[in-house]
Amino acid sequence: METKELAPGLCLGIEVIDGQHARFFELMNRMVASDTLDGNRELVAEVLAEMVAYVHDHFQTEEELMERFEYPDMMAHVVKHAQFAAIVENFHEKYVNEEIGLDDEVMGYLVEWFTEHIRVEDPKYVELFKANGVV
Numbered sequence: 001m002e003t004k005e006l007a008p009g010l011c012l013g014i015e016v017i018d019g020q021h022a023r024f025f026e027l028m029n030r031m032v033a034s035d036t037l038d039g040n041r042e043l044v045a046e047v048l049a050e051m052v053a054y055v056h057d058h059f060q061t062e063e064e065l066m067e068r069f070e071y072p073d074m075m076a077h078v079v080k081h082a083q084f085a086a087i088v089e090n091f092h093e094k095y096v097n098e099e100i101g102l103d104d105e106v107m108g109y110l111v112e113w114f115t116e117h118i119r120v121e122d123p124k125y126v127e128l129f130k131a132n133g134v135v
């Protein structure tokens with residue numbers, strides 16, 4: 001799988017969130033590199049555990065801001081976050097239990113979901129956050 005990074009067109013102009021979004025791609029690339037270069041399941045599992053923590057932290061950052069500024073569509077957004085977090089957790093668990101490997105289909109799905117979420121869902125809160133001084 002080719003390496004990916006946060007495309008400039010996907011930047012929201014909010015530093016803390018753009019930084020976190022970029023980290024998703026860094027973790028994905030590290031996961032792929034640990035798998036293809038080292039073939040090291042333990043290393044991949046470590047990065048996957050970091051990804052589980054990352055997803056939790058990132059979604060929490062957005063949700064705290066949504067709550068603070070009373071973002072009207074918060075519930076729908078939170079549901080999407082929860083679904084993705086569950087998928088990542090499940091992937092981690094299955095990988096650790098050696099039920100699955102790091103296949104292109106799963107990795108592609110994660111990248112696609114995240115990219116699409118940044119492109120379509122996250123921009124919806126940007127105006128509200130910026131109006132409240134989040135830069």
Ligand SMILES: [Fe+2]
Pocket residue numbers: 021058062118122
């Ligand atoms: Fe996000």
Ligand SMILES: [Fe+2]
Pocket residue numbers: 062077081117121122
């Ligand atoms: Fe989000």
